[in-house]
Amino acid sequence: xxxxxxxPRYLITVTGKKLTVTCSQNMNHEYMSWYRQDPxxxxxxxxxxxNVEVTDKGDVPEGYKVSRKEKRNFPLILESPSPNQTSxxxxxSSRDRGDEQYFGPGTRLTVT
Amino acid sequence: xxxxxxxxxxxxxxxxxxxxxNCTSSSIFNTWLWYKQDPGExxxxxxxxxxxxxxTSNGRLTxxxxxxxxxxxxxxxxxxxxxxxxxxxxGHGVGxxxxxxTFGQGTILTVHP
Numbered sequence: 626x627x628x629x630x631x632x633p634r635y636l637i638t639v640t641g642k643k644l645t646v647t648c649s650q651n652m653n654h655e656y657m658s659w660y661r662q663d664p665x666x667x668x669x670x671x672x673x674x675x676n677v678e679v680t681d682k683g684d685v686p687e688g689y690k691v692s693r694k695e696k697r698n699f700p701l702i703l704e705s706p707s708p709n710q711t712s713x714x715x716x717x718s719s720r721d722r723g724d725e726q727y728f729g730p731g732t733r734l735t736v737t
Numbered sequence: 738x739x740x741x742x743x744x745x746x747x748x749x750x751x752x753x754x755x756x757x758x759n760c761t762s763s764s765i766f767n768t769w770l771w772y773k774q775d776p777g778e779x780x781x782x783x784x785x786x787x788x789x790x791x792x793t794s795n796g797r798l799t800x801x802x803x804x805x806x807x808x809x810x811x812x813x814x815x816x817x818x819x820x821x822x823x824x825x826x827x828g829h830g831v832g833x834x835x836x837x838x839t840f841g842q843g844t845i846l847t848v849h850p
Contacts, residue, residue, distance in 0.1 A: 658838070666842075667825070667840045667843060668780070668825070668827075668840040670838065673837075717779075723768060723829050725768075725770050725782050726770075726838060728772075728779035728780045728781070729779050730778060731777070731779050
């Protein structure tokens with residue numbers, strides 16, 4: 626089944642404790658992206674990647690890192706999480722940068 | 738940056754009624770996409786539009802890519818309870834914004850049986 630998977634689905638952590646949210650797609654898509662969703666603010670892009678080893682900042686990149694060492698994986702790294710990064714995070718992928726994006730199931734992160 | 742204004746913010750309708758929502762922007766978009774999000778899930782693509790003026794249907798859903806490339810609407814006919822959810826428009830910009838997907842703030846749809 627063609628899909629985007631994320632892990633974990635739920636995570637509660639403390640301020641400053643490094644964490645990684647994994648994202649994987651099995652559709653051989655070139656383009657992958659991370660979004661955060663907050664009430665009243667909709668979906669905002671954090672980082673995106675147009676291909677292996679090619680990443681770029683989205684609208685709200687501060688406090689986040691990403692890497693794209695393999696085509697199928699695009700992990701999101703929070704080196705020192707803060708409470709304002711409490712949010713619902715989605716990974717998405719598409720065949721190419723201008724195509725429709727397919728979303729993972731989401732990761733709900735709480736930073737205390 | 739580019740912004741999408743989606744309206745209405747919420748709708749409360751009776752089962753069987755038709756629904757219409759729209760998105761507008763001051764910028765031109767190359768692609769318009771409509772997504773539905775159920776509670777606790779990721780957005781699911783409903784309809785993709787690639788050409789100005791394009792009118793596309795998917796079952797009871799119909800969407801159009803505005804001729805000015807600055808707007809799009811989504812209609813749902815004969816609503817049913819499972820239509821409940823949040824509907825988002827999204828668009829791919831042009832030029833330096835090509836490939837960047839901008840989202841509207843969503844329309845929360847409630848359907849009363």
